[in-house]
Amino acid sequence: IFLTGMFVNGFINVSITTLEKRFGLRSSEAGVISVGYDIAFCILTMFVTYFGSRSHRPRIISVGAFLLGVGGLIFSLPHFTTGLYSFEEGFASKILMLNRTKNIYNPILGVNSQSFKARKYHGDGCASGASYLSNYVYVFIFAQLINGVGCTPLYTLGLAVIEDSVPKESASLYLGIGNAASIFGPVLGYGLGGVVLSFWVDFDQIDTSNVNLTPSDPRWVGAWWLGTMISMACAFLLVIPFAGFPAQQPFTHFLNTGTAQFRRMKNAEVDKTTGGEVAKEENFAKSYKDFPKALMMLAKNKTYVFVTLADCSEAILISGFTTFLPKIIESEFQQSAGTAALVAGVISIPGGMLGHVLAGLIIKCFNLKTANILKFNIVCCLCVCALSPSLLMYCRNRPVAGITIPYNNTNDLGGIMSTCNANCSCQEEFYIPVCGTDGINYFSACAAGCNEHIENGTDSYYNNCSCISTPSNNGWQASSGHCVTNDCNSLGAFLGVFCVCVMFTFMSSTPSLVVTFRVLPQRIRTFGLGVQWLFIRALGSIPGPIMFGTVIDLTCILWQKRICDGSKGSCWIYNS
Numbered sequence: 001i002f003l004t005g006m007f008v009n010g011f012i013n014v015s016i017t018t019l020e021k022r023f024g025l026r027s028s029e030a031g032v033i034s035v036g037y038d039i040a041f042c043i044l045t046m047f048v049t050y051f052g053s054r055s056h057r058p059r060i061i062s063v064g065a066f067l068l069g070v071g072g073l074i075f076s077l078p079h080f081t082t083g084l085y086s087f088e089e090g091f092a093s094k095i096l097m098l099n100r101t102k103n104i105y106n107p108i109l110g111v112n113s114q115s116f117k118a119r120k121y122h123g124d125g126c127a128s129g130a131s132y133l134s135n136y137v138y139v140f141i142f143a144q145l146i147n148g149v150g151c152t153p154l155y156t157l158g159l160a161v162i163e164d165s166v167p168k169e170s171a172s173l174y175l176g177i178g179n180a181a182s183i184f185g186p187v188l189g190y191g192l193g194g195v196v197l198s199f200w201v202d203f204d205q206i207d208t209s210n211v212n213l214t215p216s217d218p219r220w221v222g223a224w225w226l227g228t229m230i231s232m233a234c235a236f237l238l239v240i241p242f243a244g245f246p247a248q249q250p251f252t253h254f255l256n257t258g259t260a261q262f263r264r265m266k267n268a269e270v271d272k273t274t275g276g277e278v279a280k281e282e283n284f285a286k287s288y289k290d291f292p293k294a295l296m297m298l299a300k301n302k303t304y305v306f307v308t309l310a311d312c313s314e315a316i317l318i319s320g321f322t323t324f325l326p327k328i329i330e331s332e333f334q335q336s337a338g339t340a341a342l343v344a345g346v347i348s349i350p351g352g353m354l355g356h357v358l359a360g361l362i363i364k365c366f367n368l369k370t371a372n373i374l375k376f377n378i379v380c381c382l383c384v385c386a387l388s389p390s391l392l393m394y395c396r397n398r399p400v401a402g403i404t405i406p407y408n409n410t411n412d413l414g415g416i417m418s419t420c421n422a423n424c425s426c427q428e429e430f431y432i433p434v435c436g437t438d439g440i441n442y443f444s445a446c447a448a449g450c451n452e453h454i455e456n457g458t459d460s461y462y463n464n465c466s467c468i469s470t471p472s473n474n475g476w477q478a479s480s481g482h483c484v485t486n487d488c489n490s491l492g493a494f495l496g497v498f499c500v501c502v503m504f505t506f507m508s509s510t511p512s513l514v515v516t517f518r519v520l521p522q523r524i525r526t527f528g529l530g531v532q533w534l535f536i537r538a539l540g541s542i543p544g545p546i547m548f549g550t551v552i553d554l555t556c557i558l559w560q561k562r563i564c565d566g567s568k569g570s571c572w573i574y575n576s
Helices: 002-014 016-023 027-052 057-081 113-118 130-164 168-196 224-237 239-243 259-265 288-300 302-332 337-366 370-392 491-506 509-519 522-541 543-554
Strands: 434-436 452-456 459-463 478-480 556-561 568-574
Touching: 002 016, 002 027, 002 057, 002 130, 002 168, 002 224, 002 302, 016 027, 016 130, 016 224, 016 302, 016 337, 016 568, 027 057, 027 130, 027 288, 027 302, 027 522, 027 543, 057 130, 057 224, 057 239, 130 168, 130 522, 168 224, 168 337, 168 509, 224 239, 288 302, 288 522, 302 337, 302 370, 302 491, 302 509, 302 522, 302 543, 337 370, 337 491, 337 509, 370 491, 370 509, 491 509, 509 522, 522 543, 543 556
Parallel strands: none
Antiparallel strands: 434 478, 452 459, 459 478, 556 568
């Protein structure tokens, strides 16, 4: 559970923004990558739980661990089958409007004219058809489908194995620990993901000392594939230990424990009208002919139905936030991708783990009955609603000429082109921001209308900028990078309040699982959990990221425009 959370909900989710840049994807397409895992889960879960509950469950989980490793391998393949990532400071245009004089910076080329011939647009450029990279979205989706197949036995048969192996009064604590692992896994994935994204994407193929970019640069692409390779290796290591577990925990006379003994000790709080007596028949659920009857029993269990619907509504929010929370923090609070990933992990570590374990302890210590557990969940949900306005905190957009603030002497927010740079054919594929002496950011030196390029070590400065009305400062009117501002101080408050909100959100997860096990007869308990997961995925986890991604795309105010064919890529600037 820990490994699955680290890989699927950690490394992959934290790399969403990076994958958008590297492969020119939209947020809605990235959302589809996330739900590929849930689609496979939905397709298989009913059959795995119905027939798998009678099979050797640990060995089925072992096969799932192997498939998870295969999925990690496939997800990493695009890195090894594409060329180097292009990060040139500028790119040539078909129309040259300025003279190529020795020390004059050409805003169309984006480089010193003297050295242009020696510099090439390397990697996946126009010559190799950069737009084909977006087709790798299908490889990522296929890998996620394999991951979903591998994880289906774990979250259904695996949780049932835990519940079968402990006394009734302790089940909530053990399930809480298991659910806490599902939170701590993504947390570590976010943390390590932030670390691996600080490495250049092609560090295994080139000398990174020649890369004159930093992780805070919009063009930076980190080593997104490294985390998936680590997860792949760990998944393969788990195959043999899982295969070694017995089908059921054997009876121990000294401790008076064992799967069969625990089952006899548990009295499910089952509604007699839902078919509980039928489920006690020895041969029930051994044949596919009992499949419709088992489904009807679940549909008639009102407590089970409403708990499942509540979990679906919660899953929409959890899946959406786990996929896009780093991106939201990056855009709303002006952070780099790596920092946003680490910050998202900081929110989840205390909140998610404490929520799961604390809920399990409360149920165990107070020996709560099913009705009281449901009331406890209602209180947790009301607390989440009360804290949700924390999402209204944000930082104002950086002032970017033509996008969030008009160019001088105009009222136009129509894009990076204006009358002051009308003679420049500026590219919109790569965001290469410069800060003007007027305190305004420009999409590139070309967009600022600069004609002179001054290099000072690793720093770049620009002069003779037709769009900047303020005089030069120390011989320059613009410098590379964003303008540094200190007017964004709401991130700390957001993290504090949202962390508590996360805690209350997950405090209802373990109790819901306990209720599900308690209200179902033993013979359809695993099957009921599988059907519940089917609806949670189909009505919650699958539409959640797609809905979030679509809404986020609607807030984009500057799309990437590919040089090669003019097609739309990922989003550069969102309206915070």
